[in-house]
Amino acid sequence: MAADLDLGAAFIPALHKPSALLPIAKHRETLLYMIETYPVTVVVGQTGSGKSTQIPQYLEQAGWCADGGVIGITQPRRVAATTVAIRVAEEVGCEIGKEVGYSIRFEDATSATTRIKFLTDGLLIREALVDPLLSRYSVIMVDEAHERSISSDILLGLLKKIRKKRPELRIIISSATLQAEDFANFFSESTDEATGEGRQEKRAAAIVSLEGRTYPIDTLYLEAPAEDYLEKAISTVFDIHTHESKGDILVFLTGREEIDQAVQAVSERSAQLPQGSESILPLPLYAGLSTEQQMYVFEEAPANFRKVIFSTNISEASVTIDGIVYVVDCGFVKLRAYNPQTGIETLTATPVSKASAAQRAGRAGRTKPGKCFRLYTEEACQGLSEANVPEIQRSNLAPFVLQLKALGIDNVLRFDFLTPPPAELMMRAIELLYSLGALDDYAKLTKPLGLRMAELAVEPMMAKTLLSAPSFGCLSEILTIAAMTSLGGGIWIQHDGGKKEAESAKRKFAVEEGDHLALLNVYQTFITKGRKEARFCHDNLINFKTMTRAVSIRGQLKRYLERFGVAVDESLATPSASGASKAEQIRRCLTTGYFAHAARMQPDGTFRNVSGTTVLHAHPSSIMFNRKADWVIFHEVMETGDKTFIRDITKIEKSWLLEYAPEFYKTSS
């Protein structure tokens, strides 16, 4: 294997290949012909084939922007939208935001001259609220459609509908191999609006396959199932280290706990490696790490060190690390699912799909031939499902039902989904929206409440809370709380081993009434002190970047409300200074949106939901974790392992539930 040594240096990583060398270049004419001829083209190609960067340029050169039309390319992630746009702007030789631009939430780098526009799929759906036929686009390319995010699934359904009214629109779907046929079939069969029956029209979609990857990957399996995949992963790392040639290792595990454990075990055991031999540098990678901590994995390992990265699924598609030659795949992934009966989300480790396993293996062969070690048998691999259950079939659909209604799609049950979600999920979403007053007795969107809720970029319960706030005189405060809760954590900086300090930092902002008021407290202190004093965030272990995002979100929500004609009074009163009544108004207001998330504390300190059927635990990050309370509402509920946790909890009065949601509680009280 000595021939492998330093081979990597002789190759240029795929992403930086001159465009003429990309495998896609020789397909240029075929692609343009297909797009000209067929309304829908499914392009199959691996990461690095250049489809996201080259196809838009081919189209522009072929005259698809001639009449002022824009080529839109959607991406599932913000970083992808910006980085791909910047690269294309470089290749075209223009300033970003001129002919080539991007648009993501809070960042619009486009202008009147923009002809090639990259944007997130969620944002394009939002554009459809204003321009239902997406008439400014001559071509729309949905990139990474195989990931099957809810937004891209819904976008495909919308595009299919738009296509009927805009036959000149060209649709391109980029996908990994396995699902190309599904996309093509979806666009080729039409559903009769009146009867709901499917019928086949003249094939509307063509499939173009771009050449596959450049480097081969050897896949190895276990002969017998591993009893403990974590232990097996660690020993496999040492086997690779001692028996295989140079190259970094990427190990896929399921979560933070496992990863921290593995990193520690490897660094302890690597001390026993023979003197003078190459050493191992184990590194963790998961979303919960700060950006600085994540950056280590991109740095080259010091001389005489082999880099071993223990990562969650973040490395499967979102993050690409160069120089990986070996992949170790534990065969599991933590997946979110939503139970429509209980309304509780679960987060559980499940076996990966074949598509996932292939994607993971592919991470090994980016710069030279690689190897993938699967910690399961070949037989087990054959038993894996082809692809993950699409997100749309395992999520709380309330936000998306609301969006579809706002797009004028009244009969959401008949919406042409790529794969329809279970009816129960749809019903649960409709019930929730009805109870919030967003839908009327005929399941029609109410105006203005429902329509406004759809336009606000927060989940329905918080949207309702925001729209009730003016009548409680606490809009400024609720705006802040909405922004802070929608951050989804990341407010506090966690140092390794600094748990105690983090706890006491948090306690400084704690408020008797609960987490929502504490979040308000943190934000208001940040605004008055944190933005001016450089030390404030550092001293209080507050993440400056996250707080800056909260400021942006709050600003955006405020602009929405002002557009609705709601005045926002911005007197900067802290909850303590403004007296108890303000805090009570806030708690009452939260109840108008979160009545369905109510629980009561039991003598043992756990909570029960209203019907008494589910035991809920205050999440350790909550103020209510070790405090007494009676009735509370909470922002989020999630089942992990064998416990169900509630987060962002605030004390309320039981009578408020009946006052603000009489219909919802008339039978269960």
Added chain:
DNA sequence: GAGCACTGC
């Protein structure tokens, strides 16, 4: 007394 894979408006 103990913890959230990931993405997005």
